[in-house]
Amino acid sequence: MADRPLTLMAVHAHPDDEATGTGGVLARCAAEGIRTVLVTCTDGGCGDGPGGVKPGDPGHDPAAVAAMRRKELEASCEVLGISHLELLGYADSGMAGWPANEAPGSFWSTPVEEAAARLADLMHRYQPDVVVTYDENGFYGHPDHIQANxxxxxxxxxxxxTPKVYWTTAPRSMMQEFGRVMREFGADWDEPEPSGDAAERSGDAAEPAGNAGPPDIGLPDEEITTWVDTTAYAGQKFDALLAHASQSENIFFLRMGKERFAKLMGVETFVRVHDTTGAALPENDLFAGLR
Incomplete structure (x- = not known):
């Protein structure tokens, strides 16, 4: 431990995911002197193009979108103080059921063992003490999020x-407040389902999640193991999201302004799925038991 810094590795699917789900902890860890490694698995080519042009519409150029989003990702990393950015470079698979799911070179169509071997090489290089990614349902059923898991x-x-391993999540209490705020700003919002196993409904390995119905989003508060206060870094998280300007139509959080954002998004929550430290739960630090 003495010959290297404590290290957090976050494995995300697309450019902008690093800010949405873990921007606060990445900024906080960077400020605390922890080395932060972001692995972004896809190029984000299924995102919006200039002027908000959508995938499949005339004028949407996935390669140009990917190049634009890489620059935005680099700007976000600078805002958050991320030490190292690693790009796996797979093609964005799009939402569940899109033709892009099965396109050659898409992340979803890539054999798990092939991509896992590349990620394992990065783990050998950086020796992470904590690894963060999505749950088995990719939080909301996105194929690339599931593949990242x-x-x-x-x-x-x-x-x-044997690093500590966490899955990102959100407390149901926060999702209810988030839904209220979204409706206040005129956005459509369906309440999360009250029960059921979203991961089980995500489908088997051969099918993109979402084919079996809408997933649950988040967890009951009592099932969340780790609550990290990132209020002091909410401004950085907001600015990191703002760096992904091409996707601003899809980033609802930007509509509420920094002050409102900090109140709603000042805590990031996780489920601890592997631990050898014996740190007591619930915890308020991803590195509990390591420092």
Whole structure:
């Protein structure tokens, strides 16, 4: 431990995911002297193009979108103080059921073991003490998020390492407030389902999640293991989201302004799925038991 810094590795699917789900902890860890490694798995080519042109519409150029989003991702990393950005470079698979799911080179169509081996190489290089990714349903059923979970889960045994492992989540209480705020700003919002196993409904490995119905979003508050106060870094998180300007139509949080954003998004929550430290739960620090 003495010859290297404590290290957080976040494995995300697309440019902008790093800010949405973990911008606060990435900024906080960077401020605390922890090395932060972001692995972005896809190029984001299924995002909006200039002027908000949508995938599949005339004028949408996935390669140009990917190039634009890489610059935005680099700007976000600078805002958050991320130490190292690693790009796996797979093609964005789009939403569940899109033709892009099965396109050659898409992240979803890539064999898990192939992508996991590449991620394991990065884990060997950086020796993370904490690894963060999505849950088995990719939080809301996005194929690339699910694939990020799968390759992270498959990569860890290849390394022989035993970092603390977390899945991002959101408390149902916060999702209810988030829905209220969204409706206040005129956005459509369906309340999360009150029960059920979203991961089970995500479908088997051969099918993109979402085919079996809408997923649950978030968890009951009592099932969340880790609550990290990132209020002091909410401004950085907001600015990191703002850096992804091409996707601003899809980033609802930007509509509420920094002050409102900080009140609603000042805590980031996780489920701890692997630990060898014995740190007591619930915890308020991803590195509890390590420092």
């Amino acid at each position: 799968r390759i992270t889960t498959a990569a860890l045994p290849l390394t022989g390492m």
